[in-house]
Amino acid sequence: MSDSTVKFILSEKDIPTTWYNIIPDLPFQMMPPLHPGTLQPMNPGDLSRLFPMAVIEQEMSSKPEIDIPGEVLDVYRLWRPSPLFRARRLEAALRTPARIYYKYEGVSPAGSHKPNTAVAQAYYNKREGTRRLATETGAGQWGSALAMACSFFGLECSVYMVKVSYDQKPYRRALMQAYGADVTPSPSPKTAAGRSILAASPDSPGSLGIAISEAVEDAATHDDTKYSLGSVLNHVLLHQTVIGQEAQLQMEMAGEKPDYVVGCCGGGSNFGGLALPFVGETLKTKGSGRRGPRAIAVEPSACPTLTRGVYAYDYGDTAKVAPVAMMYTLGHGFVPAGIHAGGLRYHGDSPLVSALFHHGLIEARAVKQLPVFEAAVLFARSEGILPAPESAHAIRTAIDLAVEARETGADPAILIGLSGHGHFDLAAYDAYAAGILEDYEHPQDEIDRAIAELPVVNITAGEAS
Numbered sequence: 001m002s003d004s005t006v007k008f009i010l011s012e013k014d015i016p017t018t019w020y021n022i023i024p025d026l027p028f029q030m031m032p033p034l035h036p037g038t039l040q041p042m043n044p045g046d047l048s049r050l051f052p053m054a055v056i057e058q059e060m061s062s063k064p065e066i067d068i069p070g071e072v073l074d075v076y077r078l079w080r081p082s083p084l085f086r087a088r089r090l091e092a093a094l095r096t097p098a099r100i101y102y103k104y105e106g107v108s109p110a111g112s113h114k115p116n117t118a119v120a121q122a123y124y125n126k127r128e129g130t131r132r133l134a135t136e137t138g139a140g141q142w143g144s145a146l147a148m149a150c151s152f153f154g155l156e157c158s159v160y161m162v163k164v165s166y167d168q169k170p171y172r173r174a175l176m177q178a179y180g181a182d183v184t185p186s187p188s189p190k191t192a193a194g195r196s197i198l199a200a201s202p203d204s205p206g207s208l209g210i211a212i213s214e215a216v217e218d219a220a221t222h223d224d225t226k227y228s229l230g231s232v233l234n235h236v237l238l239h240q241t242v243i244g245q246e247a248q249l250q251m252e253m254a255g256e257k258p259d260y261v262v263g264c265c266g267g268g269s270n271f272g273g274l275a276l277p278f279v280g281e282t283l284k285t286k287g288s289g290r291r292g293p294r295a296i297a298v299e300p301s302a303c304p305t306l307t308r309g310v311y312a313y314d315y316g317d318t319a320k321v322a323p324v325a326m327m328y329t330l331g332h333g334f335v336p337a338g339i340h341a342g343g344l345r346y347h348g349d350s351p352l353v354s355a356l357f358h359h360g361l362i363e364a365r366a367v368k369q370l371p372v373f374e375a376a377v378l379f380a381r382s383e384g385i386l387p388a389p390e391s392a393h394a395i396r397t398a399i400d401l402a403v404e405a406r407e408t409g410a411d412p413a414i415l416i417g418l419s420g421h422g423h424f425d426l427a428a429y430d431a432y433a434a435g436i437l438e439d440y441e442h443p444q445d446e447i448d449r450a451i452a453e454l455p456v457v458n459i460t461a462g463e464a465s
């Protein structure tokens with residue numbers, strides 16, 4: 001490789017043919033998801049109302065690798081393998097000895113990493129006879145990914161879009177509609193969950209927890225409809241591991257082993273997709289003396305799930321109809337401020353990411369909105385790509401690490417998960433440029449109140465699946 005190389009490109013034959021399942025490599029047992037009604041461990045039958053059997057099997061699988069179907073690979077070929085760049089111009093702007101790399105998922109047609117799982121979920125649903133998928137979306141990235149995937153496989157798609165994002169991001173709604181989806185602002189009068197929120201709080205800005213309740217209710221009350229989730233669950237992180245597997249090959253091409261792997265964390269799917277293959281490699285070579293990279297999940301101070309939440313069983317949604325998961329949570333009633341990183345406004349977190357954090361195998365940081373946009377703009381001015389506000393959380397932390405390196409004289413290799421572009425987030429950039437964007441740190445007393453409403457669950461590790 002010449003010393004000025006900036007792009008590390010794989011060929012189509014390097015697209016992973018299996019998804020990596022970290023569960024068999026974990027040094028602890030995962031706690032099982034619980035039924036929201038009985039608070040007892042769920043069995044596959046409980047989940048079949050919401051998901052196709054292939055997805056349920058993956059959710060509970062202990063196989064180390066799961067084959068990616070040819071039909072899914074055919075769609076992945078439209079944008080995979082995604083490129084990995086060395087951010088030489090950002091390094092120069094920061095005058096840092098650190099080497100900064102970013103794995104760019106914004107090259108997918110919908111503009112983010114979300115199609116990696118949307119395509120797989122749409123495929124399995126089609127194969128098992130589903131006619132329509134219902135889902136929620138925050139910023140609209142997930143909704144547009146699923147809308148696109150449904151159009152590829154001939155499924156109808158209904159999206160409940162968090163109201164604050166529906167108003168802030170009308171063009172994402174237009175994109176979903178162009179792919180053929182119907183889009184409803186949430187909370188909505190279409191579902192019992194939405195109606196009860198509106199009765200109590202007519203001006204509710206909505207939250208991912210509320211939108212999930214609506215989409216789950218929609219699926220559970222229509223025989224031909226299933227539910228699809230764009231983050232949090234094991235099968236979603238599994239599908240996203242194509243990112244980390246490719247990045248491992250590309251870092252090898254660059255002659256590097258990353259010292260840091262940094263991803264933003266909403267429900268944990270892009271962070272998990274990038275980090276799990278690296279964490280898994282460290283776990284597999286444990287005892288060899290080799291130290292793996294420090295994996296850092298970055299969240300907003302307005303929704304500090306890992307850094308200020310509790311590790312406990314909680315409902316995945318506001319109306320308590322979705323499965324109950326063991327995770328870091330701010331409480332299912334938590335409604336974060338309407339920050340522009342809509343995809344990071346979730347009260348909980350992936351059980352896998354949560355467990356890794358709980359067991360000290362990954363780290364977490366929270367960052368505020370204004371420094372995030374400052375980092376996003378510096379990144380755009382040096383690398384050209386305008387990042388999604390969500391992804392800019394990872395950039396902020398990578399910049400902090402690179403500046404720290406300048407000060408300490410260290411020269412780490414930092415790998416950023418650049419999960420999407422921000423071309424549909426220009427209203428946010430506009431607000432930042434106009435100086436009207438606010439910082440937000442969620443008050444501790446509100447977090448404490450939301451956490452006080454956690455369900456009382458009597459399950460011990462002995463009952464783990």
Ligand SMILES: Cc1ncc(COP(=O)(O)O)c(C=O)c1O
Pocket residue numbers: 112113138139140141142230231232264265266267268269270271342343344388390391419420421
């Ligand atoms: C570009 C982008 N990055 C990150 C996220 C956060 O989700 P997750 O933590 O599942 O990757 C979202 C969610 O919508 C997103 O759109």
